[in-house]
Amino acid sequence: MDTRHSGTVAPALPRWRHPFDSAGSTIGLGVILTVVLMLALRLLGG
Amino acid sequence: MDAQLVDWMLRALHFAAGIVWIGHNYANVAQRPHWRPITREELIDPGSPGFMARLNREHGVFRWAAVVTWAAGMLLLWRKDWLVPALTLEGPLAGIGLGAWIGTLMVLNLWLVLWPHQKKVLGFKPAPVEERIRCARVTFLSSRTNTMLSIPLLVFMASAHHGGALG
Numbered sequence: 001m002d003t004r005h006s007g008t009v010a011p012a013l014p015r016w017r018h019p020f021d022s023a024g025s026t027i028g029l030g031v032i033l034t035v036v037l038m039l040a041l042r043l044l045g046g
Numbered sequence: 047m048d049a050q051l052v053d054w055m056l057r058a059l060h061f062a063a064g065i066v067w068i069g070h071n072y073a074n075v076a077q078r079p080h081w082r083p084i085t086r087e088e089l090i091d092p093g094s095p096g097f098m099a100r101l102n103r104e105h106g107v108f109r110w111a112a113v114v115t116w117a118a119g120m121l122l123l124w125r126k127d128w129l130v131p132a133l134t135l136e137g138p139l140a141g142i143g144l145g146a147w148i149g150t151l152m153v154l155n156l157w158l159v160l161w162p163h164q165k166k167v168l169g170f171k172p173a174p175v176e177e178r179i180r181c182a183r184v185t186f187l188s189s190r191t192n193t194m195l196s197i198p199l200l201v202f203m204a205s206a207h208h209g210g211a212l213g
Contacts, residue, residue: 024079
C-alpha cells in the first residue's frame, strides 16, 4: 500500500495468474483447444 | 500368433498404460487443483531413503507407462498401414493422426521438460534450494500442459474408433 504522496491507499492491482494455476481453467483451455482442432480438421478436410 | 489377437493385445496395452499415465496426471489435478508455491522448509527436509526409493519407483512407473502407451499406439497404426497417412493427417485418419501427434508432444513434454526439473525438485539431482523452488513451478506448468492436451487427445482417439465426429 503506497500512502506516501496523497495519503490515500492505492488500490492493489490484481496479480496476473497463469490459466494453469487453476484446474478449472486448465480443463476449460483443453475444451477450447479441442473445439479449435476439430474445426481446423473439418476445414482441412473440406 | 493370430494378427487379430496381436491387435487386441496392443490395444489393451495402449489403453492400460495410458490409464496409468494419465490417471497419475489427473490424481495430481485432484490433489492440487490450484498452484501452491513450495516452501524452503519442505525442501530442506531430506526425507528418508525408503521414501525416496518409493518416490523414484512411482515416478519411474508413470514415465515408462507413457512410453508404453505411445509405442503401443504407434505399433497399432503401423500394423494397419495407417502410420504414415495418420501422421500426415490424410482423410479419415486425420483424427487419429492428430491424436498421435498430441500424444507424442505429451511424451516429449514429460521426458524432456517435466522429468529433468522434477529430478531436482525431488532431490534425485542435487540443486540449490532456490533452483528447486523454481523447478517446482516448471514441473507444475509442464504437468498442466499435459492435462490440457489430454482432452483433445482423448476426444480424437475416441472419435477415431467410433467414427462420427470427424468423418
